[in-house]
Amino acid sequence: MKYAIYQMDVIVADPAANRDKIKRWIEQQVKEDKPDTIVLPEMWNAGYALDQLDHLADSNGEITIAFLSELAKQHQINIIGGSIANKKAKGIYNTSYIVNRDGELVHQYDKIHLVPMLDEPKYLIGGEEKGTVFALDRIKMGIIICYDLRFPELMRDLALQGAEVIHVVAQWPTSRKDHWTALQYARAIENQCYLISANGSGVCNGTAFAGESLVIHPSGELLVAGKQEEESTVRTSIDLAEVAEIRKNIPVFDSRVPHLYSV
């Protein structure tokens, strides 16, 4: 499966301009070397304009789903739709939508863990449903959003459900960049899966985003990395046979002793 990852510099508080930017980026990728799957970063509709989300957030994902679905169908590509600020009955969530090549919505996920350091709990509601796997081109996959990366239980659960590729969509700041990279290596190695991340870049209200979107092989080897802090595109191909190979050589899942773990 051929991937193109958009390490996007999100325009703060301008969802229409961000949609336009994504549309043009996808057209460019398709023209250059058509990917099977593209990945967008976290909160790409509004950026981290948390105090303006009331009027910037999508409403039940209506605009976003129609937008992603149309692009997916038109270009026959799968879209891991990063995440958006999304107003639902109880408040605003940080929601990810995934659509397949036929433009069908195959999965949605609300970010479970909200970031206290960014005051997210003041503006957002944390997801109330567990993460589940979905399939694109018959490959079992999962997604988590940014701060979720600090909670190994979530990705382990996805791996135990059969995920072989796990996506991390983020707007992770440069100030904690070492955690961003170290945690991704750890999650890929312990779960023996491909880890594919799309981080934001640029600066929002004085916070610089780290970039360095990574693609990590199930062995823990780095396949490719985005530039530091700068908007860029990361391209890679993944081979699912390698997940089985690594899991056979180091049979971590067979060696687990769950009855001795309290979490």
Ligand SMILES: O=C(O)CCC(=O)C(=O)O
């Ligand atoms: O955990 C961190 O240090 C960063 C998390 C974050 O920025 C986010 O979830 O948006």
